[in-house]
Amino acid sequence: MSSIFGVPTQALFGQLLIGLINGSFYALLSLGLSVIFGLLNIINFAHGALYMMGAFVAYFLLQWAGLGYWWALLLAPIVVGFLGVVLERTMLKRLYHLDHLYGLLLTFGLALIIQGLFRNEFGSSGLPYAMPAQLAGGRSLGFMFLPNYRAWVIVFSLATCLVTWYVIERTKLGSNVRATTENPALVQAFGINVPRMITLTYGFGVALAALAGVLAAPIYQVNPLMGADLIIVVFAVVVIGGLGSIMGSILTGFAVGIVEGLTKVFYPEASNTVIFVIMALVLLVKPTGLFGREK
Amino acid sequence: MTTAREAAPALETPSATSRHQLVAFAVMVVFFVVAPFFIYPLFLMKALCFALFACAFNLLIGYVGLLSFGHAAFLGSAGYISAHTAKVWGWPPELAILAGTVVAGALGVLIGALAIRSRGIYFANITLALAQMIYFFCLQAPFTHGEDGIQGVPRGMLFGFLDLRHTMTMYFVVLAVFLASFLLIYRTIHSPFGQVLKAIREHEPRAVSLGYTAEQYKLLAFVLSGTLSGLAGGTKAIVFQLASLTDVHWTMSGEVVLMTLLGGLGTVFGPVVGAFIVVSLENYLSQLGSWVTVVQGVIFVLCVLTFRRGVIGELARLIKKPL
Numbered sequence: 001m002s003s004i005f006g007v008p009t010q011a012l013f014g015q016l017l018i019g020l021i022n023g024s025f026y027a028l029l030s031l032g033l034s035v036i037f038g039l040l041n042i043i044n045f046a047h048g049a050l051y052m053m054g055a056f057v058a059y060f061l062l063q064w065a066g067l068g069y070w071w072a073l074l075l076a077p078i079v080v081g082f083l084g085v086v087l088e089r090t091m092l093k094r095l096y097h098l099d100h101l102y103g104l105l106l107t108f109g110l111a112l113i114i115q116g117l118f119r120n121e122f123g124s125s126g127l128p129y130a131m132p133a134q135l136a137g138g139r140s141l142g143f144m145f146l147p148n149y150r151a152w153v154i155v156f157s158l159a160t161c162l163v164t165w166y167v168i169e170r171t172k173l174g175s176n177v178r179a180t181t182e183n184p185a186l187v188q189a190f191g192i193n194v195p196r197m198i199t200l201t202y203g204f205g206v207a208l209a210a211l212a213g214v215l216a217a218p219i220y221q222v223n224p225l226m227g228a229d230l231i232i233v234v235f236a237v238v239v240i241g242g243l244g245s246i247m248g249s250i251l252t253g254f255a256v257g258i259v260e261g262l263t264k265v266f267y268p269e270a271s272n273t274v275i276f277v278i279m280a281l282v283l284l285v286k287p288t289g290l291f292g293r294e295k
Numbered sequence: 296m297t298t299a300r301e302a303a304p305a306l307e308t309p310s311a312t313s314r315h316q317l318v319a320f321a322v323m324v325v326f327f328v329v330a331p332f333f334i335y336p337l338f339l340m341k342a343l344c345f346a347l348f349a350c351a352f353n354l355l356i357g358y359v360g361l362l363s364f365g366h367a368a369f370l371g372s373a374g375y376i377s378a379h380t381a382k383v384w385g386w387p388p389e390l391a392i393l394a395g396t397v398v399a400g401a402l403g404v405l406i407g408a409l410a411i412r413s414r415g416i417y418f419a420n421i422t423l424a425l426a427q428m429i430y431f432f433c434l435q436a437p438f439t440h441g442e443d444g445i446q447g448v449p450r451g452m453l454f455g456f457l458d459l460r461h462t463m464t465m466y467f468v469v470l471a472v473f474l475a476s477f478l479l480i481y482r483t484i485h486s487p488f489g490q491v492l493k494a495i496r497e498h499e500p501r502a503v504s505l506g507y508t509a510e511q512y513k514l515l516a517f518v519l520s521g522t523l524s525g526l527a528g529g530t531k532a533i534v535f536q537l538a539s540l541t542d543v544h545w546t547m548s549g550e551v552v553l554m555t556l557l558g559g560l561g562t563v564f565g566p567v568v569g570a571f572i573v574v575s576l577e578n579y580l581s582q583l584g585s586w587v588t589v590v591q592g593v594i595f596v597l598c599v600l601t602f603r604r605g606v607i608g609e610l611a612r613l614i615k616k617p618l
Contacts, residue, residue: 109599235424239417272435288413
């Protein structure tokens, strides 16, 4: 068996693949956080809980309505996104005139409520969710075995991230959104419905989290606490990339996932902490994050 | 923070200790001296430790306007150090607590130096992430015994003659630690140093233009807050003879935010009241298991949406005097 730096290539590429998978989730989640932060100026602490809800909606759709994975991929983001719209309309909206930290505290409370309710109902052990039959199996690439579903997760999240980037950075709609980030009062004066845009942006960011949840369901099982610790890692990713940069959060998400995967190969003891160490180092050099700007 | 400003009119009377605060302090002291004869002392000690923790946390959010979401790191790691030095190295309780406090202070310097350069949401994010790093360290380091924690920590003899195995002796030692720290925090807030902190909270660029090195002031406040949180953690480990992962986990960081928010951000007595409410709530609801999380979440949401001044903040507004 061949090896690189004394590590068998099988193990190396295996961990690299896991790193890419995790990176996909980091990218989708930090992208959502970034989009929400851009317009609402809040860090959405409930993001992890809503990611978990996305996975649960997929589970419910299968159990109660017999709708499979592909339907879930479409419907779960819509359902959770709608919930996000309701949360924004009824609660977050009241906090815009206050310090942004209150938004953080409110969404923290929401995360506790959502996670607590699901844990009461479903315990903390995972519920299995089968992967779609079309993506079962895998192929041999010569140097490693690549399960089809994992390849799909990476490709699909990358595509979603790039489409989101394109819409925000290259279309009329996106330029409105970016203009609102800069100066909401002026954009409002141009006749654009800013409050509605903010609401829909929150809904969209949350829908991205739910989408990540559906993608994660066949890999990690459906678990009420699946988003609880993940969200803190994603916060670190967001700090590394810098808030407010769309491409920055996508790149950082994937890069951090890969670094984490490689750490598992070369120095497994540090695999949990490596992200936070990177964050500390980045902060020393560039307090606003790699792609961020002063806000 | 906007409402912390509303809730802390203490600015107008810089040095004069108001009569209302004196009365409130006297009431608090009398209550704590009498309470253990009527209320289960272990519960009171838990509440006192958390009250100290919340007061230390409030020093940062209430008077510097920095929301730390990683204060569990100080509470928890100090607990581990105190428990380890007392149990494995056989240190007397006063030295064990001191060791925990010092380590928390050193941790405060490290985390503070990294975090203090950013503000607002960034600051919250960074403290949270760094604290999570400490959590993973505690999970993996051999001396913390992972999921089991350090159990059966001996309470020992304080200064060689106070037997802490007596619940009442232990209680009054905890009370002394709490009151001393409370007065220290009170003094800090009302000192010239505290005035500068508030000035930085209100308008940092202006404070800088007046010649104050804002970063040093903020770092000092952060270290002080971390050190006192460590004191709370070390004391708690000796009282309950246990140091566990619960105290380093981010849920604990959230809990101290809840206590302070509920009691009143930027009020002197608010964190104490908030800590008591949250601890008693947990006691009463402990049979409900994970419903506690839901209840805490609901209180969070209600506080943020409708009750931003907190219990003491509202009371202070009612009597139009700072508390």
